[in-house]
Amino acid sequence: MSIAVAAESASGQKIAAEPPSRKRRSTSGKAAVTGWAMLAPAGILMLVFLIVPIILTLSLAFTDARLISPTPAKFIGLNNFTRLFGSNVFWHSLQNTIVFALVIVPVQSACALGLAVLVNAKVRGTNFFRTVYFLPVVTSMVVVSMLWLFMYQQDGLINALLAKIGIAGPDWLGDPNTALFAIILMSAWQAMGFHMVIWLSGLQTISADLYEAASLDGANGWQQFAHVTWPGLKQTRTFILITITIAAFSLFTQINVMTQGGPLDSTSTLVFLAVRTGFQQQQTGYASAMSLVFFVLVLAVSLVQRYLTRDKDLQR
Amino acid sequence: MISLKKLGVLGLAAALSISVAACSKGGGSQATSNSTAGASGPVELSMWTHNAGNKEELAAITSVVTDFNASQAKYQVKLQAFPQESYNQSVTAAAAAKKLPCILDIDQPNVANWAWAGYLAPIEGMDDTLGKFLPSTVAKYNGKTYAYGYYDVSLVWVTRASILKKYGIRTPTIDQPWTADEFGAAMKKVKDSGDFKYPADMGTGWTGEWWPYGFSPQLQSFGGDLINRTDYKSAQGALNGDQAIAWANWFASMAKDGNMAKKGSSDPSQDFMNGKTAFLWNGSWTAVPTRKKFDDVIFAPPVDFGNGAKVGGGSWTWGASTNCGDPAGAAEYLKFAAADKYVAKVAQDTNNIPATDAAAALVPAFAPGGENDIFRQYSKKFTVMRPETPGYPFIATEFEKAAKDILNGADPKTTLDQAVSNIDANQQQYNS
Numbered sequence: 001m002s003i004a005v006a007a008e009s010a011s012g013q014k015i016a017a018e019p020p021s022r023k024r025r026s027t028s029g030k031a032a033v034t035g036w037a038m039l040a041p042a043g044i045l046m047l048v049f050l051i052v053p054i055i056l057t058l059s060l061a062f063t064d065a066r067l068i069s070p071t072p073a074k075f076i077g078l079n080n081f082t083r084l085f086g087s088n089v090f091w092h093s094l095q096n097t098i099v100f101a102l103v104i105v106p107v108q109s110a111c112a113l114g115l116a117v118l119v120n121a122k123v124r125g126t127n128f129f130r131t132v133y134f135l136p137v138v139t140s141m142v143v144v145s146m147l148w149l150f151m152y153q154q155d156g157l158i159n160a161l162l163a164k165i166g167i168a169g170p171d172w173l174g175d176p177n178t179a180l181f182a183i184i185l186m187s188a189w190q191a192m193g194f195h196m197v198i199w200l201s202g203l204q205t206i207s208a209d210l211y212e213a214a215s216l217d218g219a220n221g222w223q224q225f226a227h228v229t230w231p232g233l234k235q236t237r238t239f240i241l242i243t244i245t246i247a248a249f250s251l252f253t254q255i256n257v258m259t260q261g262g263p264l265d266s267t268s269t270l271v272f273l274a275v276r277t278g279f280q281q282q283q284t285g286y287a288s289a290m291s292l293v294f295f296v297l298v299l300a301v302s303l304v305q306r307y308l309t310r311d312k313d314l315q316r
Numbered sequence: 317m318i319s320l321k322k323l324g325v326l327g328l329a330a331a332l333s334i335s336v337a338a339c340s341k342g343g344g345s346q347a348t349s350n351s352t353a354g355a356s357g358p359v360e361l362s363m364w365t366h367n368a369g370n371k372e373e374l375a376a377i378t379s380v381v382t383d384f385n386a387s388q389a390k391y392q393v394k395l396q397a398f399p400q401e402s403y404n405q406s407v408t409a410a411a412a413a414k415k416l417p418c419i420l421d422i423d424q425p426n427v428a429n430w431a432w433a434g435y436l437a438p439i440e441g442m443d444d445t446l447g448k449f450l451p452s453t454v455a456k457y458n459g460k461t462y463a464y465g466y467y468d469v470s471l472v473w474v475t476r477a478s479i480l481k482k483y484g485i486r487t488p489t490i491d492q493p494w495t496a497d498e499f500g501a502a503m504k505k506v507k508d509s510g511d512f513k514y515p516a517d518m519g520t521g522w523t524g525e526w527w528p529y530g531f532s533p534q535l536q537s538f539g540g541d542l543i544n545r546t547d548y549k550s551a552q553g554a555l556n557g558d559q560a561i562a563w564a565n566w567f568a569s570m571a572k573d574g575n576m577a578k579k580g581s582s583d584p585s586q587d588f589m590n591g592k593t594a595f596l597w598n599g600s601w602t603a604v605p606t607r608k609k610f611d612d613v614i615f616a617p618p619v620d621f622g623n624g625a626k627v628g629g630g631s632w633t634w635g636a637s638t639n640c641g642d643p644a645g646a647a648e649y650l651k652f653a654a655a656d657k658y659v660a661k662v663a664q665d666t667n668n669i670p671a672t673d674a675a676a677a678l679v680p681a682f683a684p685g686g687e688n689d690i691f692r693q694y695s696k697k698f699t700v701m702r703p704e705t706p707g708y709p710f711i712a713t714e715f716e717k718a719a720k721d722i723l724n725g726a727d728p729k730t731t732l733d734q735a736v737s738n739i740d741a742n743q744q745q746y747n748s
Contacts, residue, residue: 067407068433069745174579176724260523261717263578263724279405280713281742 080289116199145257201237424630426454433708452629463635467668521580533626564728629699
């Protein structure tokens with residue numbers, strides 16, 4: 001998500017910086033220098049923390065580089081990739097990552113939209129609810145994971161509540177059938193406050209005149225939502241879709257704190273696998289190959305999303 | 317390719333130093349001069365420890381350093397403490413940047429890995445002194461000594477005399493530990509009574525190094541091992557042979573039969589003291605709180621599953637780096653610090669087993685007849701070191717994953733075969 005935000009802000013900067021520099025290039029070189037100087041802080045940060053690591057990952061993926069080793073890294077061609085594609089854990093992790101993304105994108109964005117519509121209502125105390133819904137977002141993911149770890153225990157809070165209505169809860173994180181679902185639920189709860197705020201900002205850009213006109217035409221609540229609110233949220237929708245997707249693909253913290261990929265690889269994800277391989281198992285080259293596959297995957301998904309959500313009116 | 321890798325590791329070093337600076341409470345800056353020989357005055361020797369969050373041990377080590385600095389005028393040791401969580405990463409990053417301190421402490425299982433990578437310089441000329449240390453406190457690789465430690469810990473089955481009496485279970489001794497059958501019968505009796513939530517807790521709620529440390533001795537007691545120790549080339553037969561499968565079946569059955577939780581709590585000692593469990597597989601560090609709670613607590617030896625009772629060995633050890641500007645100074649400190657009185661002080665302040673007999677005699681609890689003497693005897697008699705190969709950190713992660721999968725119902729043979737093939741592939745690089 002931070003990458004997406006960085007990219008967003010960087011592209012925003014580019015747009016802001018370009019027109020003046022193009023206009024004045026002929027008249028004054030000084031302005032161009034100023035433009036570059038303004039770009040420098042973001043540019044250097046992106047170069048050092050984004051571009052350079054990506055290039056390094058790209059090259060290390062084809063070597064047998066180790067985190068700790070007396071011998072220099074050797075070029076080993078596609079060995080890392082053949083090993084990766086032959087690994088069961090990799091396919092499990094890929095599958096888990098995709099399932100996580102497929103479930104959490106609609107669930108989280110829909111819940112966030114629901115919350116946004118609720119707290120957008122003009123009643124007393126909305127600020128209180130906005131704060132409450134936003135609280136999990138400002139709480140560290142590690143803390144949230146620890147809390148839910150306790151709640152998900154076999155004799156934890158959730159099962160105690162279920163027992164009250166006569167349901168014997170499962171061992172949420174200890175059962176391969178429920179572990180990933182439990183993580184999805186908790187992740188959606190933690191992050192939906194953030195997207196609620198984004199939806200809310202989108203909702204508030206929709207002019208009240210449109211609602212007024214719609215109600216004069218006799219549209220009921222649902223019709224107003226379907227024909228005024230939903231079309232008005234188009235830009236917001238694209239942004240939310242892409243940020244949730246990217247965040248979903250980089251699922252790591254919850255896994256690392258709560259399950260360490262278990263039980264039986266049922267919650268292992270690509271990023272978790274790469275971190276475990278690169279740091280605990282010291283296989284930098286192999287982990288780079290995983291990261292590269294991950295990078296290509298996220299890039300492909302983002303490009304497809306960009307294509308599907310492109311502004312069709314503009315294209316014509 | 318060399319420069320490329322270096323660049324990568326340097327990038328990592330930069331990122332880590334930022335994270336260390338951001339996270340550590342008492343860490344401070346990474347830039348440490350290795351040894352700056354002033355025109356006048358003593359040579360400064362930098363020294364790193366993982367003890368920033370461990371008040372007692374840090375104070376004991378600091379007192380050793382203070383004594384050394386006062387004892388001579390040639391060298392001045394400067395101690396820097398890191399939080400344990402980021403310590404290994406800091407050392408790795410510092411090694412890549414050629415900024416290792418002169419003297420550092422190393423978790424024993426990492427010694428072979430770091431020695432192989434060229435981080436550590438062998439310790440020479442201390443054979444006489446270190447010959448008196450418990451073997452498990454002297455870290456060796458390829459026949460050379462790289463580090464020594466002040467203390468070790470032992471694994472024990474913690475239970476209570478009243479529990480043994482109530483369920484008619486024999487009190488085991490160091491010469492006659494429980495057999496597998498006795499232990500199984502005890503589990504069944506306690507479980508059938510329904511008095512406890514689980515009969516046993518083996519620390520399955522913990523993650524990381526506890527798994528190989530706590531459970532590979534049980535594997536070894538069955539006759540298996542993490543790797544063939546003749547040449548450390550392969551785990552074939554050791555980790556997936558019949559004995560290893562027998563261990564895996566027993567381990568899985570402990571959870572399946574309801575003798576212990578598949579994933580225990582994060583504080584097993586607390587559960588034991590609250591009467592939720594009857595038998596606790598834990599380190600000797602649990603002696604202090606459990607004794608405070610119960611006056612009849614018993615620290616029983618490990619179960620003998622056929623190949624003798626076993627406990628793990630090796631704790632934090634001290635050594636010198638290859639980056640030191642004044643190796644003679646580092647060697648001098650290591651000699652000075654190995655004196656029995658310092659071994660006694662550090663061990664006493666941390667409640668661990670002193671590394672030498674003479675030091676043990678100075679610590680009443682660990683002296684012959686003392687209440688902790690039993691841990692020292694277990695350590696002397698039952699210790700099997702974790703394999704002293706550079707591949708150990710990798711083996712440890714593979715074993716942890718395999719053991720967890722087996723506990724969760726994976727097929728033992730398939731799981732262990734997979735771990736063996738991963739370990740064998742990884743070990744290859746160390747033989748060239």
